[in-house]
Amino acid sequence: METTPPEKSSSSSPDNQNVVSSEPESSNTLIENEDRKHPDVEGEIKEVHVEHEESSSAAPGGDAGEEDSNLDSVSDEIDRFLSLLSSMKDKSTPPDIPDYVDVFCKLVEMQIFTYDSGDASARFGCNPDEDSRFLESVNRISKLTNEITQFRSANTYYMVSLNRTSSVLQLAMTFLEDEFRALLEVSNSEGLKNEDSNARALKAKQPSFNFNSNSNSNQESSNGLPKTESDNPEENSSPYSPEVVARLNKIAIAMISGGFEAECCHVYIMIRHHTMREAMSRMGFEKMSLDDVHKMNWDYLEQEINRWCNIVKETLTLVFSTERNLIEAVFSEYPSIYQTHFKDLARNVIIKLLNFAEGVSMTKQALEKLFRVLDMFETLRDLNLKINEASYSDEEWENELKSEICTPASRLGEMAYCIFCDLEGSIKRDTGKTPVPFGGHHPMIRWIINYLRVLSDYKDSMEELFELHQKSNEQHDETAESDDPLNDSKTLHPSNNNNKNHRNNHNQKTKKMSGFRAQWMLIMDCVDKVAEAKSKLYKDPSLRYIFLMNNGRYMLQKIKESSEMQELVGDAWMKKWSSDLRTFHKNYQRETWGRLLQCLNQEGLQVNGKVYKPALKERFKNFNAMFDEIHKTQGQWVVTDSQLQSELRVSISAVIIPAYRSFLARFSQYLDPGRQTEKYIKLQPEDIENAIEELFEGSGHLSMARKKT
């Protein structure tokens, strides 16, 4: 059997190449090259087209059915030839190359042109059977190219054939690469719509804790930060339909097994990185320089932090489930490929996210930053936990990322620790000397207690931070003795402190009070002292006790609302605090109402067993005046807690009404009915009861306001 004469084969690619090389060689610049490049490819395609027409006209009845059967039989021949070639030990004396190699090449080319003809129904993906046959053919042509390559030095026919098969292989691979790219791109935009809605859901802003606000109760209640987990029901949703993923997978297998792994992965990575970037910028991820973060004012930065925390959570879902599932599905046959590229993608995204955390961790610490800093710390801690799941047991990768995460996390943690410890100092530094009018809630006490209330939600993190701080101090002591003064003691080394961690936990548990709780109690003491100091600003002892009751009650209520706070302050404190409040109450009763009761004392009214009328008149006059005064003054005072208000009223009524009633019963008869009675007995027990109901209404606020305007 004669080998294909080179003249026939050379009518395809070598000729084509000659056309190319006949173009002016002087074109040195890139642009000229590029301009030339395009027609070149077009030329290539046209050329093969022409040839395809020739061959189909040469083969009579070139309809599709015949081509199919043709392809099958040629494929069988090719397979036989392939096994013949691979069985050859001596690569220097190859068998002749059969004609059907060229026929096969033409058939593959024809298929590509059919796919590319612009006929929508003929495109790749429309006919799965045909696609499979095509991918098989590509596989065959790749094997054929590889086998022929081994013999290429043996004779020129082989080289000519190699030129032919390798060109078709290159054409097929370029086709597949474009197809792969188009699939990734087209479905991309559909996937993005999903991501869009997720991003929108993220826009809901977390409430902020405003240091300066004299917050009303509405605001306060919203300060209990909702720590929302954005549970995405579509967590595992792929941006591509299962059919598309299956097609991507098939193309990936064809390209990689054909030796085109680099091209395949390059396209994949380019597009998925790009998608990731787009998704993140839709979530509102701004690429801020550290310089910007450093200079940003707090209000703005706070919003950015809220947004960042959400973006991290959302991105993690995207990366660790969506992207990971996708890459594992597309490259399912090649674990080392998907592992490498997934780890690259994840690392890339995480490092980018961390940059903002680095920036925030370098800003100055301030009381109002505590909760946002803790949010970030917790976000990073969660991220750190995720790393294990995604590392494919690559310890080096895992450790690198963990240390990247832990570096800003430990600084943020240290920052939170310092801010909280500084709270005590800030409270002590307050030197305000203006009493709150009418014994109401002191803004600072209210601020502190609300601050603590929010902080109690972060109890676990704070406990952890106190432990870490203690541990790092211990390490610091150790390293201080060691030789290297620059040894880093502040970062959490993720890999090597498991043992220490364990030991420390043990220590913590055996201790009675955690560092955090101890510090917390110091602050409670501080608040206690603040309340006492502020109460001394009032001259009226009754008002002093009302102030103490008001604020004490406020704290107690706030603490009771939160189980974390109750746990932190402990039963003993609660008991002591409640009993203090009772004492304040008693003292108040004595200060205000004890004096009034003096007027109703029977002693001194009788002289020689007879009621002494002028004294009685004096008593009634005093009582009326004193009660009026109390009613007027204490009606202005504020007791916002309605329970405390009614407790006070009830206890007052319980003391005053019966005493007054019995006083009236005993002594009203001694006054002349009519004018005298009217003059001295101005108040009936019911009037007193009503008047007591008007106490602590805070009417003073209104009258004060009126005076001011």
Place this chain on the structure above:
Amino acid sequence: MPATEGSFIGRSILSIRRNRVNSIDGSPEQELEDLELFQKHVSDRFTDLLHCQLPQPPASPVGDSSSASPGDGTAAISAVDNILSIAWLRKLLDSFLCCEAEFKAVLVIGRDPSQFTKPPLDRLVPELHDRTVKALDVCNAISHGLESIRHWQKLAEIAFLALQQSPFSDGQVRRARKALNVLITSMALDEKESYSNKTTERNWSFGRRGGAAAAHREQNIGYFRSLSWGVSKTWSASKQIQAMATNLCAPRGNEANAAAQAVYIMGVVLAFVMWALVATIPCQERMGLASHLPIPRNVGWAQSMFGLQEKIAEEWKRKEKKGSAGLLEELQKIDKLGQSLFELANSYSYPPEEQKVEEIIALVGEVADTCRKMEEGLIPLQRQVREVFHRIVRSRTEVLEIIDQVGKLSSPMN
């Protein structure tokens, strides 16, 4: 190399420590002695960098003949002894880390912390910290630039793997040509920050969809940029360097004590190293980079640094006009070799002339060699840039902690 560098740090720190131990309270004499030592080490390290004699790659005769082609850049680079190669950059960063460690020792160890809250340190240290924040942004931009380089490396690898063995088949030549086209185009994209349509009217995708290729182009640019995204659009490497260099002047008069001198020296080292990185690695917006650095000309410790700056700036000026992805030796080589190889591949036909095959083999050998250097060097360099980043942050935090404690001690607590 890392081992020797490490012991070098150890030794210099220890010598400073030992001196400090001898006189526990840092007397002025002691401080001056430490400063002199610091200056000497800075000078030594940069002198090493200036006279960097890294082993030259074996020059192949055919490679030399190809380097005679017009617009060649390799000759100029070999004239400065492989300064600006990946290996040199790693040495530069090693030197930076050493200087930094030593600086911190000079600044912190044995110093009465209250000095930080008094002139001149109360002004100079915050100024240095401002500079360091800017340096961190540069480090980030460099990390992203290195990411781009790695992708170019991958494209170059496709080309040399395709052309590894001769005789070359048509398919292999086409494959190489395709990868090289993407490589050259994307490098050119990065070179021109503001590119007009005309210069980018190139087909990226070699796809059979001739017409669609142009539509793909925009998308492709986006993809490629996504690989190295990270800084905001308005960020400018050049402005950042400029900002680092403002107010960077030697302390004078009664401010010129040892600590102030050390802060100044560190500021210059920091600015220089960041400047060199920006010139070398692809970075956003680098207009007028050649002129920004106030390195003192006639001071002993700065002489070598000044020499390096002159060499690099000269190189930059030469390349800036043409537009350059960066002065990194390997990058320049890949660019140059990629273009030559692309031209050769374009005019390749079977049966080839003997000479052409040899030229290709030689070029492919050089590409392979460069890719190998990138493969070996880029990831360690990337890690080192991160290390510099973390070191800067950590040092900053440590100094701030000291200052913080002084603040707490001095403010009365009730």
